[in-house]
């Protein structure tokens with residue numbers, strides 16, 4: 001198995017200007033801070049990065065900026081999923097030209113035959129290895145027969161799967177067959193690593209890198225009690241975030257940490273001020289001091305909830 005890309009990657013939130021253009025002035029320091037914290041790299045323009053909502057030239061600008069700022073030894077995984085295979089192949093070629101390490105794609109719309117044909121064409125035409133994206137909640141039409149996922153994994157140039165599901169039995173079958181598997185549900189990273197996932201990719205890695213890296217190091221050392229303790233603390237945060245519109249809530253916490261990612265490309269509204277304040281107060285109430293420090297809630301919490 002090719003494990004060169006094993007590790008933890010944050011699913012990069014695409015920072016936008018107020019008029020919804022890619023904002024490199026925020027992306028650069030955000031990338032540096034994630035890499036400095038210890039992540040192996042970033043996964044860009046996926047669900048979290050709103051790749052499917054960005055114009056193609058914005059997606060290319062995003063990749064070019066991050067590729068330029070990548071420090072030695074760090075890696076760039078680019079989601080190239082698009083509404084046509086032609087665009088996906090063009091983005092894969094662009095990612096390769098700019099030094100990315102792998103590409104990835106959600107399944108397209110359509111039936112099993114269309115999905116099979118799309119991945120076969122992308123795997124064959126991409127200069128970079130392909131990471132499939134198994135996410136039944138977002139793409140319930142795809143892989144209703146999991147055997148199809150296993151078959152596509154056997155194609156040349158398919159490296160592995162970003163596995164966003166709680167079916168750990170299926171996850172382990174993939175691992176056993178020699179595929180590189182990235183855990184996709186942040187709330188179950190410890191479980192995925194226990195089953196043999198070689199890494200993880202996640203949206204909430206952006207707001208608490210140190211917690212995920214501590215969990216990962218514990219898991220790699222087979223210190224499962226410690227890994228579970230981190231997972232439990234992490235899940236206090238995720239459970240709170242899931243009570244709010246999720247991606248606006250993530251953006252609100254990023255802003256608290258000094259990274260103003262601007263509006264959502266999808267047009268979904270950011271949290272109104274009263275909800276933003278309520279979210280920060282909920283986090284302050286629900287999470288440990290250790291996690292509050294990692295989230296940079298120190299001052300916000302104290303202001304909202306003096307003690």
Ligand code: MN9
Pocket residue numbers: 011047048138164184185186187201202203204238
């Ligand atoms: O990148 C993410 N998937 C989506 C993977 O956002 C759709 C996860 O990190 C989830 O956001 C997270 C919360 O459910 O596990």
